[in-house]
Every structure is written in C-alpha cells, then in structure tokens.
Amino acid sequence: MNEQISPSQINAAGHLTIGGCDAVDLAHEYGTPLGVYDVSQIKSQIQHFQEVFKNNDVDYAVCYASKAFANTAMYQLVHEMDCHVDVVSAGEISMALHAGFPASKMTFHGNNKSREELQLAVDQGLGVIALDNFHEIDLLSDILEKSQAEIKVLLRITPGISAHTHEYIQTGQIDSKFGFDLESGQADQALQRVLQEPRMHMLGVHAHIGSQIFELAGFEGAGKKLVDLAADWKKRFDYEAEVINVGGGFGIRYTQADRPLKPEQFVDIIIKTIKQESQAAGLKTPAVWIEPGRSIAGPAGYSLYTIGSRKDVKGIRPYLAVDGGMGDNIRPALYDAQYEAAVANRPAAPAVETVHIAGKYCESGDILIQEQALPETQPGDILVMFDTGAYGYSMASNYNLNPKPAIVFVENGQATLVTRRETPSDLERLDFGLNGQQLS
Ligand SMILES: Cc1ncc(COP(=O)(O)O)c(C=O)c1O
Numbered sequence: 001m002n003e004q005i006s007p008s009q010i011n012a013a014g015h016l017t018i019g020g021c022d023a024v025d026l027a028h029e030y031g032t033p034l035g036v037y038d039v040s041q042i043k044s045q046i047q048h049f050q051e052v053f054k055n056n057d058v059d060y061a062v063c064y065a066s067k068a069f070a071n072t073a074m075y076q077l078v079h080e081m082d083c084h085v086d087v088v089s090a091g092e093i094s095m096a097l098h099a100g101f102p103a104s105k106m107t108f109h110g111n112n113k114s115r116e117e118l119q120l121a122v123d124q125g126l127g128v129i130a131l132d133n134f135h136e137i138d139l140l141s142d143i144l145e146k147s148q149a150e151i152k153v154l155l156r157i158t159p160g161i162s163a164h165t166h167e168y169i170q171t172g173q174i175d176s177k178f179g180f181d182l183e184s185g186q187a188d189q190a191l192q193r194v195l196q197e198p199r200m201h202m203l204g205v206h207a208h209i210g211s212q213i214f215e216l217a218g219f220e221g222a223g224k225k226l227v228d229l230a231a232d233w234k235k236r237f238d239y240e241a242e243v244i245n246v247g248g249g250f251g252i253r254y255t256q257a258d259r260p261l262k263p264e265q266f267v268d269i270i271i272k273t274i275k276q277e278s279q280a281a282g283l284k285t286p287a288v289w290i291e292p293g294r295s296i297a298g299p300a301g302y303s304l305y306t307i308g309s310r311k312d313v314k315g316i317r318p319y320l321a322v323d324g325g326m327g328d329n330i331r332p333a334l335y336d337a338q339y340e341a342a343v344a345n346r347p348a349a350p351a352v353e354t355v356h357i358a359g360k361y362c363e364s365g366d367i368l369i370q371e372q373a374l375p376e377t378q379p380g381d382i383l384v385m386f387d388t389g390a391y392g393y394s395m396a397s398n399y400n401l402n403p404k405p406a407i408v409f410v411e412n413g414q415a416t417l418v419t420r421r422e423t424p425s426d427l428e429r430l431d432f433g434l435n436g437q438q439l440s
C-alpha cells in the first residue's frame with residue numbers, strides 16, 4: 001500500500017477516506033476530475049508554523065502565498081487561522097477582499113505590478129507593498145501623491161543564492177527577474193529612494209529564494225544575508241528594519257524519494273539564525289515573516305480522476321488514461337514534477353503492474369505520472385493522486401476547452417463544495433460571435 005495512506009484511512013467498504021469522507025463517494029457525487037482539500041491538514045500545518053514562532057518568542061506573520069491555491073473558501077479559512085496573505089494580482093486581491101479577508105493583512109508581490117493594480121492596492125488600504133523595482137517605486141509614489149495616501153513597503157532583495165530546485169522555480173539567484181540586486185548597489189539605492197518618500201513607510205526587507213527547496217543552507221544563507229543587510233543599513237543610513245520576510249519555498253514530500261525536513265523545522269532554524277545574527281550585529285530582533293504556499297496547500301490536496309482507456313504497447317509500459325491531466329495539473333509537463341497515486345476504491349490491493357498515468361489532453365507530454373505501480377484496474381475505477389493541492393488548480397487552464405474541476409473541502413466526515421465545476425457555458429461567457437453580438 002502507498003505509504004501516504006494510513007490503515008485508518010480505509011473504511012469498511014475498503015475505500016480510501018479523506019477527511020473522514022469516502023473518496024469514491026466524493027468522486028461519484030461531485031464528478032471527476034475533482035480537487036479535494038483536507039481542511040484539518042491545512043489548519044494543522046498553519047498551527048505548526050505558529051507554534052514555532054511562539055516557542056522562539058518573536059513577532060511574526062504567517063503570510064499564506066495564495067498563488068499556491070486560491071478560492072473564496074481558502075481565503076476565509078486562512079483568515080480564520082489568523083494568517084496574512086501574499087497576493088500577486090488584482091485578481092487575488094479582489095477575491096481575497098470578496099472573501100472578507102482584511103486588506104491590512106495582505107502583502108502585494110510581483111515584478112511588474114500595473115498602475116491599476118497599485119491603485120487598487122492603495123484604494124483598498126493594503127497592508128504592505130513588496131517593492132520589486134525602480135519603475136514600481138515611481139508609479140507608487142505618483143499614486144500615493146495623487147491619492148493623498150500612505151502605505152507600508154518592503155524591499156524585495158535578490159540575495160544571490162541559487163537554491164537547488166528546478167531552474168524555473170529558482171528566484172534568489174543574481175540572474176533573476178525578481179527584486180533589487182545586492183551586489184550592484186541597487187538595494188541601497190532603492191532604500192535611499194524609499195526613505196525620501198514621505199508617503200512610503202519602510203517596513204523591512206524581503207527575499208524568496210525559490211520553491212520546493214530541501215536544503216537548509218539556502219534558507220540560513222538568505223536569513224544571514226538579510227540580517228547583514230539590515231546591519232549595514234543601520235550603520236550607513238541609520239535605518240533599522242522592523243520586519244525580515246524570508247518568503248516561502250519549504251519543500252514537501254511528493255514521492256518516496258523526497259525526505260524533506262518538516263516545513264516548521266526549516267522555519268525554526270531560520271528564526272534562530274535571524275535572532276542570533278541580529279543580536280551579534282547589535283540590532284533589535286526584527287519580526288520574522290514567512291510566506292509558505294506549497295507547504296500549506298500541497299499535502300492537503302488530493303486529485304480524484306476516473307480511469308478510462310488503456311493502451312498496451314508491446315514491450316513498453318501500458319498507458320492508463322484518466323479524465324483530467326495537464327489542464328488541471330501542468331506541473332509534470334512543466335517541471336517534470338513527480339507524484340504518486342493509488343486506486344481509491346481498492347487502496348490496499350497489491351500492485352501487479354507499472355503504468356504511465358496519461359491525461360486526456362492532445363499532447364504527448366500530457367503524462368501525469370511516468371511510472372506508477374498499481375493493482376489491476378478497470379475503466380470506472382477512481383484514481384487518487386496525492387499532494388496535488390499547490391500549483392495545480394491555481395495553474396489550471398482550459399486547454400482543449402476542458403472545464404476546470406470542482407473543488408471540495410472535507411473535514412470530520414463533512415464535504416462542502418467550495419468551487420463548482422466549470423460548464424461549457426462558463427467557457428463561452430466571454431465570447432461574442434463574428435457579428436460582435438453575444439450568441440443566445
Ligand atoms: C514572493 C513569494 N513568496 C512566497 C512564495 C511561495 O512559495 P512556496 O509555495 O514554495 O512556499 C512564492 C512562490 O514561489 C513567492 O514568489
């Protein structure tokens with residue numbers, strides 16, 4: 001049996017349960033592909049982060065990086081759990097506001113925020129703008145002056161750390177599109193500029209070295225660099241950072257080959273590093289902010305698919321196709337990301353073969369799992385893919401005009417539909433006919 005499944009998750013019918021709900025019943029009731037989130041897993045990961053901060057006696061904010069997975073219910077849930085959020089677009093800001101998430105607890109990120117997005121952030125009174133470049137400082141300055149408003153800012157720094165992860169999800173190396181570079185003096189210039197802006201309140205520094213990182217050294221290095229920078233700024237510009245935000249990126253287990261530290265263990269070491277280095281440099285201990293996305297949403301998410309066609313090729317692994325694929329999870333095609341799966345209606349059955357799990361999209365690269373050991377399967381069986389909660393639904397597309405799946409939250413045996421499945425009319429709603437008129 002897959003090591004992701006504990007015997008207590010198998011019910012009397014022999015089916016996998018998620019959050020106390022029968023996965024096969026969920027698939028039949030809500031249809032497939034289906035995203036299922038175990039709410040108690042989300043809550044307990046957030047609590048683990050919060051406990052680590054409390055144990056280390058530092059001021060903090062856990063800012064959920066909502067790009068990992070956002071819908072109205074998720075914003076409500078993380079608000080209930082006393083989190084801040086990291087938002088990166090007018091869409092994320094609007095949905096968070098719609099969900100009742102307080103603007104004051106949002107940090108706005110992005111390497112090319114538009115004037116309209118910055119204006120929205122100012123009008124709504126967002127808590128913090130993470131400034132990424134000089135163009136943005138000019139835009140924000142102009143907007144604040146015209147709106148007679150003020151706002152807190154963080155400076156996003158590129159710390160010059162190449163984290164060991166897929167190159168598409170590295171962000172801390174010098175050759176990066178994000179943030180102010182340290183080596184060339186850009187970061188110093190940005191600080192001096194912001195300190196002259198009467199309507200910007202300089203809160204502190206930010207760095208995010210990348211995503212799905214397992215090595216501690218990168219996080220420790222980023223923490224040290226940010227404290228060194230804060231100490232240097234205190235000395236040279238008489239400015240002391242109140243907040244050091246180390247971003248997210250804590251790696252999670254997708255397959256047996258992954259053996260990361262627990263996300264809160266990374267954070268514990270980051271906090272200790274920042275505390276020690278600050279004391280050694282004669283600085284007050286700053287508040288430590290983190291921005292975990294994947295580590296909160298990823299392990300709590302499961303994708304349910306219905307198994308359909310099968311193609312056996314002589315001498316080669318069979319292709320077992322499911323009713324979703326790269327449209328609801330682009331990660332295997334984009335990053336060669338690895339996942340594990342099981343048959344939800346027979347999770348304890350012994351494996352008899354190794355198959356490719358193929359999606360239904362018109363791309364040869366639409367393979368969700370290259371090698372998955374499975375028991376014998378028939379069309380109609382329900383396949384569960386584990387740890388799909390981050391960057392799956394949020395990166396979903398309508399390729400081949402397939403609708404995006406529904407999302408269900410489960411907890412204590414109760415299921416709640418929180419995002420309905422798209423329908424063909426959802427896909428047509430933005431279109432006009434050749435004559436420029438909406439077709440009835
Ligand atoms: C600025 C920033 N913060 C936080 C995150 C979240 O990262 P992760 O989902 O790996 O925790 C990202 C995405 O990589 C990011 O760009």
Ligand SMILES: N[C@@H](CCCC[NH3+])C(=O)O
Nearest residue numbers: 067169211212331390391
């Ligand atoms: N989308 C990426 C993570 C990028 C995070 C955004 N900076 C992934 O699926 O792994």
